Every structure is written in C-alpha cells, then in structure tokens.
Amino acid sequence: MSTPGRGLHGHVLDTLGPEITAGEYPPGSVLRTDELAQRFDVSRSVMREAVRVLESMYLVESRRRVGVTVRPKSEWNVYDPQVIRWRLAGSDRPWQLRSLTVLRSAVEPVAAGLAARHATAEQCAELTECALGMVAHSRGHKLEGYLLHDVAFHRVILEASGNEMFARLGDVVAEVLTGRTQHDVMFEDPDPAAVTLHVQVAEAVRAGDSARAEELTREITVGALQELDILAP
Amino acid sequence: MSTPGRGLHGHVLDTLGPEITAGEYPPGSVLRTDELAQRFDVSRSVMREAVRVLESMYLVESRRRVGVTVRPKSEWNVYDPQVIRWRLAGSDRPWQLRSLTVLRSAVEPVAAGLAARHATAEQCAELTECALGMVAHSRGHKLEGYLLHDVAFHRVILEASGNEMFARLGDVVAEVLTGRTQHDVMFEDPDPAAVTLHVQVAEAVRAGDSARAEELTREITVGALQELDILAP
DNA sequence: GACTCTTGAATTAGTCGTACCTAATGGGTT
DNA sequence: AACCCATTAGGTACGACTAATTCAAGAGTC
Numbered sequence: 039m040s041t042p043g044r045g046l047h048g049h050v051l052d053t054l055g056p057e058i059t060a061g062e063y064p065p066g067s068v069l070r071t072d073e074l075a076q077r078f079d080v081s082r083s084v085m086r087e088a089v090r091v092l093e094s095m096y097l098v099e100s101r102r103r104v105g106v107t108v109r110p111k112s113e114w115n116v117y118d119p120q121v122i123r124w125r126l127a128g129s130d131r132p133w134q135l136r137s138l139t140v141l142r143s144a145v146e147p148v149a150a151g152l153a154a155r156h157a158t159a160e161q162c163a164e165l166t167e168c169a170l171g172m173v174a175h176s177r178g179h180k181l182e183g184y185l186l187h188d189v190a191f192h193r194v195i196l197e198a199s200g201n202e203m204f205a206r207l208g209d210v211v212a213e214v215l216t217g218r219t220q221h222d223v224m225f226e227d228p229d230p231a232a233v234t235l236h237v238q239v240a241e242a243v244r245a246g247d248s249a250r251a252e253e254l255t256r257e258i259t260v261g262a263l264q265e266l267d268i269l270a271p
Numbered sequence: 272m273s274t275p276g277r278g279l280h281g282h283v284l285d286t287l288g289p290e291i292t293a294g295e296y297p298p299g300s301v302l303r304t305d306e307l308a309q310r311f312d313v314s315r316s317v318m319r320e321a322v323r324v325l326e327s328m329y330l331v332e333s334r335r336r337v338g339v340t341v342r343p344k345s346e347w348n349v350y351d352p353q354v355i356r357w358r359l360a361g362s363d364r365p366w367q368l369r370s371l372t373v374l375r376s377a378v379e380p381v382a383a384g385l386a387a388r389h390a391t392a393e394q395c396a397e398l399t400e401c402a403l404g405m406v407a408h409s410r411g412h413k414l415e416g417y418l419l420h421d422v423a424f425h426r427v428i429l430e431a432s433g434n435e436m437f438a439r440l441g442d443v444v445a446e447v448l449t450g451r452t453q454h455d456v457m458f459e460d461p462d463p464a465a466v467t468l469h470v471q472v473a474e475a476v477r478a479g480d481s482a483r484a485e486e487l488t489r490e491i492t493v494g495a496l497q498e499l500d501i502l503a504p
Numbered sequence: 505g506a507c508t509c510t511t512g513a514a515t516t517a518g519t520c521g522t523a524c525c526t527a528a529t530g531g532g533t534t
Numbered sequence: 535a536a537c538c539c540a541t542t543a544g545g546t547a548c549g550a551c552t553a554a555t556t557c558a559a560g561a562g563t564c
Contacts, residue, residue, distance in 0.1 A: 045517090045518065045519090046518080047323065047518095070543070070544090071543075071544065072543080072544095080519085081519060081520045081521070082520090082521085082544095083316060083319075083518095083519070083520070084518085084519065084520085086316075086320060086544085086545085087319060087320055087323045089544095090280065090320045090323050090324055091323055091324065091326075091327045094324045094327050094328065094351075094353070095327065096352075100544070100545095101528080101544080102526075102527050102528055102529095102542090102543065102544050102545075103526095103527065103528040103529055103541090103542060103543055103544075104528075104529080104542095104543075104544085105543065106544090111435075112435070112438070114439075115350070115351060115352065116435055116436055116439050117348070117350035117351070117436070117439065118327075118348060118350070118351065119329075119348065120327070137434055137435050137436045138436065140381070140385070140434050140436070140437075141378075141434070141436045141437070143381065144378045144380075144381035144382070144437075145374075145377045145378065148373070148376065148377035149377070152373070201370055201373050201374070202344075202345070202349055202370050203349055203350070203370045203371065203373070204373075204374070204377075205345070206347075206349050206350065278544095278546090279545080279546070280545095303516075303517090304516080304517065305516080305517095313546080313547090314546060315547085315548085316545090316546065316547070316548085317546065317547085319517085322517095333517070333518095334516090334517075334554090334555080335515090335516060335517045335518070335554045335555055336514090336515060336516050336517075336553095336554060336555040336556055336557095337515095337516075337517085337556075338516065338517080339517090505564105506563105506564090507562105507563080507564080508561105508562085508563075508564095509561085509562075509563090510559105510560085510561075510562090511558100511559090511560085512557105512558095512559090512560100513556105513557095513558090513559095514555105514556090514557085514558100515554100515555090515556080515557100516553100516554090516555090516556100517552105517553090517554085517555100518551100518552075518553075518554090519550105519551080519552070519553095520549105520551080520552095521548105521549095522547100522548090522549095523546105523547085523548090524545100524546085524547080524548105525545075525546070525547095526543105526545070526546090527542100527543095527544090527545095528541105528542090528543095529540105529541085529542080529543105530539105530540095530541085530542105531538105531539095531540090531541100532537100532538085532539085532540095533536105533539095534535105534536085534537075534538090
C-alpha cells in the first residue's frame with residue numbers, strides 16, 4: 039500500500055519524514071542540505087529531490103542563504119497520504135486518529151446519502167456482500183476478517199458517492215479502521231449494534247433511501263466518536 | 272498565496288502540472304525525462320526534481336526503462352492545494368467546483384458545530400466582525416469587499432473547529448468562494464437570506480449553541496449546492 | 505511447426521561528483 | 535542610518551557511470 043524506499047530519495051524520506059512530522063524539529067529549525075546528504079550518505083542531487091518532496095508537502099521551505107526551514111504544523115498538507123501514514127506511525131497518533139475520525143463523522147454520512155442516489159447495481163451488491171461478511175465475522179474473535187469487510191464496506195460507500203473528493207478518503211478510512219483494530223480499542227468482538235447498522239445502511243442504499251442511509255451512517259460515526267471519548271452532547 | 276515559479280523546477284511545474292491535470296496526457300501515457308528537459312530547456316537535474324514533485328502528488332509514476340507514466344485520475348491526490356489550483360484553472364473547472372462544494376456541504380456544518388463549542392472569545396469577535404462586514408457589503412455591487420469577509424468568515428469557522436483537518440480546508444473554501452464570485456454566478460448582489468444566515472451562525476457560535484450553528488451552516492451550504500444545480504430532493 | 509524458456513542487447517531512469525551561478529544575509533564601512 | 539561587499543548555502547548544469555527492466559532473438563522442447 040505504501041511507497042517504500044523507492045530509490046535512495048525514498049529511503050531518505052522514510053527516515054526524515056517521520057522525524058519532521060513527529061515534531062522532532064521545532065518550526066523554524068534549519069536543516070542544511072549538505073549536512074543531510076552527509077548524514078544519509080547520499081549525493082546532494084538525491085537529497086535535493088527528497089527536499090523537493092518535503093517542500094511539496096508543505097513540511098519545509100527551502101530558501102537561499104538560509105537552508106531548509108521546517109514549517110509550522112498548521113501549514114502541513116495533512117491530507118497527503120504519506121504525511122498521514124507518517125503521523126499515524128508517530129507519537130501523536132492518538133491525536134491524529136481523533137482528527138481523522140471527526141473528519142469521517144462529517145464526510146461519511148453525506149457520502150452514504152449520495153451513494154443511495156448514485157450507486158450502481160454492482161456497487162449495491164458489493165455493499166451487501168461486505169455487510170454480510172461483517173455479520174459472519176462478528177463473533178468468535180474473527181477480528182481480522184471483520185476488519186477486511188468493514189474497510190471494504192466504507193470504501194464502496196465513499197466510491198459510490200460519485201464524488202472524487204470523498205472517494206479519495208477511502209485510504210484514510212482504511213488506515214483509521216485498521217489502526218483502531220490493531221493498536222487501540224477492540225480487543226473483543228465488535229459492537230453488535232454497529233454490525234446491524236452496516237447491514238441497514240446497505241439496505242437503505244439499495245433502496246435508494248438517501249435520508250435513511252445518511253442518518254444510519256451518522257449513527258455509525260457517532261459510535262466511532264464515542265469509542266474515542268469524543269462526546270457530542 | 273500560491274507558490275509561483277519557485278526556481279526553474281517551479282516554472283516547469285507551472286506548465287506541466289496544468290497539462291497533466293487537464294487530462295492532456297491520457298492515463299498510461301509515457302513522458303521521457305530527457306525529452307521534457309529539452310522541451311523546457313532545463314537540465315536533467317531540474318527536470319528530475321519536478322518529476323519527484325509530480326510523483327508525490329500521485330500524478331505520475333517513474334519507472335526504469337519505461338519512463339514517467341501518467342497515473343489515472345482516480346489516483347491523484349486531489350487534496351493537494353496545488354493540484355486543486357491547477358484543476359480549477361483548467362477545463363474541468365465546473366466539475367471540480369461541484370466536488371469541492373459537496374465536500375464543503377459535508378464538512379462546514381460539522382465544523383460550525385464544533386466551533387460553537389471550541390471557539391475562543393477572540394474568534395467569536397472575529398466571526399461577528401466578518402458577518403457584519405458581509406452585511407455592510409451586501410448591497411451596491413461591493414462584491415469584492417463582500418467576498419473578502421465571506422472567505423474570512425468560513426476560514427475562522429474552520430479554524431475555530433479545533434480540528435486540523437478542517438482547518439486546512441480554509442484555502443480550499445477560499446478558492447471555491449473566490450472562483451464562484453469571479454467567474455461563474457453572482458453578477459448581482461448576494462442573496463440576502465445567505466447574509467442573514469451568516470450573521471445567525473456567528474451568533475449561534477457565540478452563544479455556544481452547537482446544534483443551531485450546525486443547522487444554520489447546513490442551510491448555507493445547501494444554498495451553495497443549489498447555486499450549482501446540485502439538488503437534494 | 506508451434507510453443508515455451510533462456511539469454512542478452514538496448515533503453516531509460518537512478519546516482520554521483522564537480523564546477524559554477526545566484527541571491528539573501530550580516531557585518532563592516534562611510 | 536544608509537550603503538557596500540564578502541560570505542554562505544541553495545540553484546543549476548553537465549558528464550560519466552550504474553542498474554533495472556523490457557523486448558526480441560534464438561535455443562530447446564513437445
């Protein structure tokens with residue numbers, strides 16, 4: 039899924055990216071290209087390419103006579119999949135998961151509503167299949183299989199919305215769901231109510247009931263928020 | 272706001288980026304680094320840096336013995352501000368505006384709801400100021416001043432939500448609002464109802480009424496959808 | 505004869521190192 | 535305070551070499 043060590047500059051990014059996104063260099067810190075090249079034992083050309091990528095992620099800014107300065111967190115392109123992965127692997131993972139879950143709570147209900155109008159017959163079938171797969175793996179510590187279908191379910195919803203911006207969040211949702219299962223909560227079987235909701239969403243989409251699909255999905259995301267103690271009083 | 276021609280590689284991107292995002296090269300098309308370097312009259316080093324940036328945006332993929340292949344639209348990082356600007360400047364601008372407006376309709380209401388809980392006194396004041404500014408410029412063909420306050424208003428809302436993912440959409444919303452005023456609809460004064468809604472949102476946020484702020488903002492975004500003939504029956 | 509497997513030549517990106525250019529910066533001078 | 539210049543670190547160019555992958559020709563097999 040990721041883009042590991044694609045060439046030397048990729049290897050450099052695999053180390054430097056996480057360091058920066060972890061906040062190891064405070065905003066305004068200055069990195070020198072030559073020093074970095076020495077540190078990673080690569081040529082200046084390779085180092086420059088890596089810096090260009092970091093620059094395009096708004097993580098750093100390169101200025102003459104000054105060096106490569108780290109930009110404040112508020113300017114980072116937090117939607118870059120690579121940046122998201124780096125941050126999820128770092129120390130502010132909990133914070134990152136919260137931000138992404140809130141984003142989900144905003145996007146997924148609307149996406150489900152749109153999916154109810156735009157989904158093809160094939161997508162409806164896929165959705166039902168995913169929901170049934172979740173039911174089948176909802177008991178007896180089959181978390182792995184459950185996760186697989188859960189991820190696929192939300193991916194289809196986002197895809198079927200017909201909105202490209204929503205569709206591209208499939209990877210993000212996958213990361214959140216995967217992370218949640220593997221590291222944080224959910225040591226036991228998933229909440230039966232959540233499973234039921236997924237089945238009902240699939241049915242609502244199939245029936246073309248936009249409002250119902252949206253509302254049911256909102257309930258799902260509210261559950262996700264509650265799992266992280268993000269209240270909505 | 273943008274990052275214009277920062278060095279030669281930036282100049283190359285200013286031309287090549289719009290071409291790719293405009294779909295001038297069908298998915299799978301191959302570009303050769305050397306040819307591109309010749310075409311733009313830059314060294315291979317510079318061209319390679321430009322390719323690295325395009326690669327980090329998931330617009331192209333570079334493989335040995337094959338060249339730089341253009342990736343399908345569905346894989347582009349459509350949240351990259353640069354990509355958004357390129358597409359907004361290109362031929363599928365209308366489609367892009369629709370996607371972004373739908374995204375707004377999902378995000379902004381939730382953001383407003385959060386803002387009602389998290390906004391600081393200073394942010395509330397700013398919000399009120401923006402709303403009043405909108406009122407002041409709502410009549411007499413003062414579209415420029417109106418737009419300025421409108422953009423600022425939505426920026427503050429997204430910022431005050433306390434969610435970094437929402438906050439980073441400020442630039443996107445700014446582009447949408449600016450684009451709408453400059454190119455498409457709105458040759459006359461803005462809809463008075465919309466202006467009123469903004470004032471009411473500011474008041475709801477100030478009062479900490481989360482549900483009301485969310486609902487009012489939803490009405491604003493519904494209006495934006497209707498302007499683009501995106502129905503919600 | 506048709507098919508598969510191996511091998512090697514051609515091609516293109518990847519890497520490196522050097523040399524030189526350019527522009528911000530900061531200190532020293534007037 | 536205004537100005538000038540040496541310093542410094544990134545920006546650009548070029549050339550040589552490396553390495554991986556594709557493709558096609560040829561050997562071997564059924």
